[in-house]
Amino acid sequence: MLRSVRLAVLIALTAMPATAESLGLGRVATSDEIAAWDIDVRPDGQGLPAGQGTALDGEELFSDQCAHCHGDFGEGVDRWPQLVGGFDTLTDDRPVKTVGSYWPYASTIFDYVHRAMPFGNAQSLTDDEVYAITAYLLYMNDVIEDDEFVLSQATFGDIEMPNADGFGEDVRPDTPALSVAEPCMTDCTKGAVRVTMRALVLDVTPEGDGDEPEEADAERVLEIDPALAEAGAKIFRKCKSCHQVGEGAKNKAGPILSGLLGRAAGEVDGFKYSKAMKEAASEGLVWDADALSGYLEKPRAYLKGTKMSFAGLKDREDRLAVIEYLKQFD
Amino acid sequence: MDDTLSRRSLITGAAATAGSLLASPSRASDPAITEIQPWNQELGSPVDAAPYGMPSQHEADTVRRNVEWLTADTTSSINFTPLHRLEGIITPNGLCFERHHSGVADVDPAKHRLMVNGLVDKPLVFTMEDLQRFPRENKIYFLECAANSGMEWRGAQLNGCQFTHGMVHCVMYTGVSLRTVLAEAGVKATGKWVMPEGADAAAMTRSIPMEKALDDCMIAFAMNGEALRPEQGYPLRLVVPGWEGNMWVKWLRRLEVGDMPWHHREETSKYTDLMADGKARRFTWEMDVKSVITNPSPQAPVTHGKGHTVLSGLAWSGRGTIKRVDVSTDGGRNWVTARLDGPSHGKALHRFYHEFDWDGGELLLQSRAIDSDGNVQPTKDALRAVRGTESIYHNNGIQTWHVRRGGEVENVEVG
Numbered sequence: 244m245l246r247s248v249r250l251a252v253l254i255a256l257t258a259m260p261a262t263a264e265s266l267g268l269g270r271v272a273t274s275d276e277i278a279a280w281d282i283d284v285r286p287d288g289q290g291l292p293a294g295q296g297t298a299l300d301g302e303e304l305f306s307d308q309c310a311h312c313h314g315d316f317g318e319g320v321d322r323w324p325q326l327v328g329g330f331d332t333l334t335d336d337r338p339v340k341t342v343g344s345y346w347p348y349a350s351t352i353f354d355y356v357h358r359a360m361p362f363g364n365a366q367s368l369t370d371d372e373v374y375a376i377t378a379y380l381l382y383m384n385d386v387i388e389d390d391e392f393v394l395s396q397a398t399f400g401d402i403e404m405p406n407a408d409g410f411g412e413d414v415r416p417d418t419p420a421l422s423v424a425e426p427c428m429t430d431c432t433k434g435a436v437r438v439t440m441r442a443l444v445l446d447v448t449p450e451g452d453g454d455e456p457e458e459a460d461a462e463r464v465l466e467i468d469p470a471l472a473e474a475g476a477k478i479f480r481k482c483k484s485c486h487q488v489g490e491g492a493k494n495k496a497g498p499i500l501s502g503l504l505g506r507a508a509g510e511v512d513g514f515k516y517s518k519a520m521k522e523a524a525s526e527g528l529v530w531d532a533d534a535l536s537g538y539l540e541k542p543r544a545y546l547k548g549t550k551m552s553f554a555g556l557k558d559r560e561d562r563l564a565v566i567e568y569l570k571q572f573d
Numbered sequence: 574m575d576d577t578l579s580r581r582s583l584i585t586g587a588a589a590t591a592g593s594l595l596a597s598p599s600r601a602s603d604p605a606i607t608e609i610q611p612w613n614q615e616l617g618s619p620v621d622a623a624p625y626g627m628p629s630q631h632e633a634d635t636v637r638r639n640v641e642w643l644t645a646d647t648t649s650s651i652n653f654t655p656l657h658r659l660e661g662i663i664t665p666n667g668l669c670f671e672r673h674h675s676g677v678a679d680v681d682p683a684k685h686r687l688m689v690n691g692l693v694d695k696p697l698v699f700t701m702e703d704l705q706r707f708p709r710e711n712k713i714y715f716l717e718c719a720a721n722s723g724m725e726w727r728g729a730q731l732n733g734c735q736f737t738h739g740m741v742h743c744v745m746y747t748g749v750s751l752r753t754v755l756a757e758a759g760v761k762a763t764g765k766w767v768m769p770e771g772a773d774a775a776a777m778t779r780s781i782p783m784e785k786a787l788d789d790c791m792i793a794f795a796m797n798g799e800a801l802r803p804e805q806g807y808p809l810r811l812v813v814p815g816w817e818g819n820m821w822v823k824w825l826r827r828l829e830v831g832d833m834p835w836h837h838r839e840e841t842s843k844y845t846d847l848m849a850d851g852k853a854r855r856f857t858w859e860m861d862v863k864s865v866i867t868n869p870s871p872q873a874p875v876t877h878g879k880g881h882t883v884l885s886g887l888a889w890s891g892r893g894t895i896k897r898v899d900v901s902t903d904g905g906r907n908w909v910t911a912r913l914d915g916p917s918h919g920k921a922l923h924r925f926y927h928e929f930d931w932d933g934g935e936l937l938l939q940s941r942a943i944d945s946d947g948n949v950q951p952t953k954d955a956l957r958a959v960r961g962t963e964s965i966y967h968n969n970g971i972q973t974w975h976v977r978r979g980g981e982v983e984n985v986e987v988g
Contacts, residue, residue: 265757268706269689269697276698277690280827283768283778285835312645322645333851338963340842345853348836355838358776359675362649365774410845413857415967416892417959418951426899426941426949428908436904436937438975440728442871442984448732449640484646495646 282366284354288399291353294370295395298387301379304372307554308361311485311496315552317341317383320496323484327383330405343384347410349402353377363480467570475568478561482553488572497551501572503530519548535569536562634658637668640736643724648676649775651718653739656865656887657873662713662915662922664742666797671804672718672740674775678824682808685772687754687792691830694759701808704792707749707757712791712814713921715743715889717860719817719844719966725953726962729973729984733872737972737984738865741889743922746812748793751786755828764830768837769811772826779820780834781813785858789814789920792825815891815920816858817966819844849961860891862950863969864898864925864942875980879933886911888923890944895923897943902929904937904973904987905952911940919945936976937987953986 284290306315314320317327329339338344342352357373359365368376378394381387386402387394394402419426442448479488485497492499498511509516509524516524523546528534538545539562541555556562628635639652654670671677682701690696718740724730731737755767760783767786771777781790791812794801801807806823813820819839834840834856845853866886869875875882888895894917899908911925925940942950953970960967975985 266707266753268703268757269699272688272690272696272698276688277696280688280770281690281829283770283829283835283837285831285833287833322642333847333853334849338847338851340847342842346842348841351836351838351841354778354835355842358778359774359838362675363774365675365776409851410841410853410855413854413859415854415857415859416861416946416948418861418955418969419949420947426908426943428899430906431908432904432906436906436987438937438985439988440986441975442729442732447640447642447730448736448871449638483648493641 282354282357284350284357286348286350288350288396291350291396291399292370293396294374295393296371296373296375296378297393298375298378298382298390300371301375301377301382302390304368304376305379306552308368309376310552312362317380320485323496326380333406333409341384342380343386343405345406345409347404347407349377349381349386349399349404352380353399362484468567471564471567472571473568474560475564475566478556478565479568482565485551485553488569492572500569503535503569503572504532504566506530508534517548517550519546520550532563532566535566539565632658635668637670637739638735640724640731649674651720651740653735654742655735655872656739656741656867657734657870659867660885660924662743662887662918662924663797664744664922666744666799666802666805669716669742669744669796669802669805670718670740672818673773673804673823674777675773677804678771678773679803680772680808680824685808685824686826687809688827689754689758689830690827691768692761692764692832693755693830694761697758699754701794704749704754704794704809707753709747709749710791711745711747712789712812713743713745713916713918714812714814715741715860715920715922716812716818716821717741717863717889717891719819719857719860722863722968722970722972723965725970725984726957726960726964726968729986732984734865734867734870734972735872738863738887740818741887741922743889744796745798746791746793747795747798748791748812751790751792751811751828752788754792755786755830758830760830763832766831766834768827768829768831768835769820769822769825770827770829771806771822772824777819777822777839778835778837779822779839780831780837780856781820783830785813785816813858815860817844817860820858844966846960846964846966848964854964857967860889861967861969862888862890862892862895862942862944862946862948864888864895864940864950865972866900866938866940866974869938869976869980869982870974871982871984874982875931875976878980879931882929882931884911884927884929884938886925886940888913888925888940888942889921890942890946890948891920892948893945894919894921895925895942896945896947898923898925899941899943900925900927901939901941902936905939905941905971908941933978935978936974937985938974938976938982939971941971954988 312320312323313326319325326342329341329344332339353373356376374394382390485495486500487493488500492501494514498514508528509520539556542549542551542553635655635658637652644650651672652670654668685701687699721740722737725737765783767781768778793810793812809825811822811825845855846857847853868885888898898911900911901908911927913923913925915924917923950971956970973985973987975983
């Protein structure tokens with residue numbers, strides 16, 4: 244009963260009302276339930292599942308699942324995180340903090356990819372796939388040199404991150420305390436205080452209340468199958484990190500997709516299209532259902548040189564569903 | 574304004590502009606008084622016109638706002654509390670700033686579970702109903718994102734206290750103490766850390782030392798008297814008083830007890846403070862003593878001209894209560910002690926006021942808070958001397974607002 248003695252002491256120490264013995268609330272978790280949720284991994288390897296992967300396996304997965312935000316080489320698209328490089332920049336004026344230059348533990352990559360990636364489709368990767376993507380990230384950052392190195396429970400302990408020693412504990416408060424000296428109240432500066440910098444010079448503050456209503460375009464009415472559109476909404480999650488639709492939609496890594504059906508290719512204002520897309524547009528490509536279905540099946544095969552680094556939707560039903568979903572947005 | 578003041582105004586000849594309490598037959602009458610207003614004559618909305626009441630249509634400007642260029646996408650982003658439009662110390666639920674890593678999870682409370690596992694005597698699962706059977710407590714705490722004011726490390730950048738300081742809110746939480754819930758499962762002697770985990774698509778995790786977990790942490794299901802808002806973690810969130818907002822895991826579904834920290838993404842890649850020498854501080858949990866003048870501020874200029882002026886602001890510290898706030902109108906050369914008003918709770922917002930007679934000249938407004946531990950809010954330059962400009966988090970430096978003659982206000986740096 245050492246434990247209960249210790250807890251009782253802790254409770255007494257924190258001066259809270261004495262907690263009764265067990266209140267008998269809740270029920271015991273089953274081992275399957277714990278296994279379903281307890282997927283966390285620590286630097287000592289605790290929590291790593293069985294399985295394995297190599298950088299070579301990870302390359303294609305990364306290209307399909309990660310590159311549309313992080314770039315083919317982990318360089319980061321738009322403001323999405325850069326994952327590779329930045330070595331020896333931590334003392335620079337603009338440090339580049341990546342997995343390679345900053346992250347102290349490889350276990351963090353596995354844990355994070357496993358629990359939260361790909362963005363919008365979390366926990367969809369198998370354990371082997373997570374090992375492979377982790378290996379590929381380590382490979383791109385020169386942490387492992389052999390693209391056939393098999394990353395697994397057995398080899399994880401061999402990985403040493405370049406910035407493993409880059410962290411220290413919190414030493415705050417490290418600014419003046421009243422105990423040292425009463426803060427000055429009168430004539431605290433040598434002369435009159437002068438303005439040295441103004442926010443207005445930079446002018447990066449957003450203006451207005453940011454929710455100007457969009458005028459509805461009543462002219463274009465498309466017939467929509469609600470069930471199919473609903474299925475499409477789920478599939479569209481794969482697209483959401485790059486494409487926005489509906490009210491307030493903005494160009495992201497990909498252009499706005501509102502009003503896409505029936506529109507000529509390459510027409511969204513302010514979006515920088517690839518050369519390939521501009522050429523297709525000049526040749527008269529219009530996004531009708533057939534053209535969209537063809538493009539979505541295998542984007543880079545349909546339009547060589549497109550910026551869209553998305554693997555594609557192999558299943559025709561999925562493509563039709565997404566198209567149906569998109570019809571809703573004028 | 575009292576009679577003494579208005580008589581003095583008359584004597585100094587300011588009555589024509591400042592207005593007087595004495596009836597003045599020469600002045601045009603105010604149509605707001607002499608004409609019957611529609612709301613004075615016509616019937617208003619019946620009860621139930623708004624089963625869940627909303628603010629007046631004239632308060633449409635009192636909204637959260639984001640800064641679009643900060644993040645790649647609004648589903649993994651942040652917006653800001655409109656501090657310049659708020660009074661007192663309590664933030665209305667719908668105005669509490671939002672920070673999500675994978676959007677707002679839409680959790681069905683009937684399917685929500687809290688699991689406690691790891692180094693415990695018996696791993697447990699609780700339903701929402703189970704949790705509401707624990708003894709409850711009500712506590713007022715501020716929640717501040719560690720990155721609040723993080724855009725200002727290199728200098729004045731955003732023009733408004735909503736943007737420079739709006740990643741903070743303060744509400745009353747209702748919930749159960751984390752200590753009680755952990756005790757139900759029985760923490761083993763080797764259990765030194767607790768890892769909360771969210772049920773959203775980011776499955777947010779952080780490592781919390783057992784000492785803090787057993788001190789004042791709460792598992793909250795209500796804020797300001799009603800269920801948590803979805804964007805604040807409905808139906809369950811962790812409350813980690815005084816510590817950085819990222820640790821207050823929303824949509825809380827699991828607590829794991831372990832013998833060492835997990836070093837997960839949010840406590841290595843993010844929420845570590847890079848110093849000028851290239852080394853980073855980790856586990857920088859406490860939010861330091863801080864204050865900001867909310868009125869006047871760039872979004873809330875002085876519109877009434879010279880004369881009696883109310884300066885209002887907020888102060889807080891993750892290390893205790895606020896003992897004192899000083900205010901300067903000349904950029905920190907001379908200071909006077911402000912008036913604290915309203916309740917003073919540890920690790921909660923405090924409201925301060927300074928009433929003064931503005932002569933219409935330029936002002937450089939600053940506030941400097943001192944907490945119950947004796948920590949004094951530092952100048953931005955003092956902070957940069959220690960931390961450099963790349964640490965992103967924990968910027969509690971003194972803010973300066975430049976009030977121009979016309980009453981417009983700008984975010985500036987002084988030297």
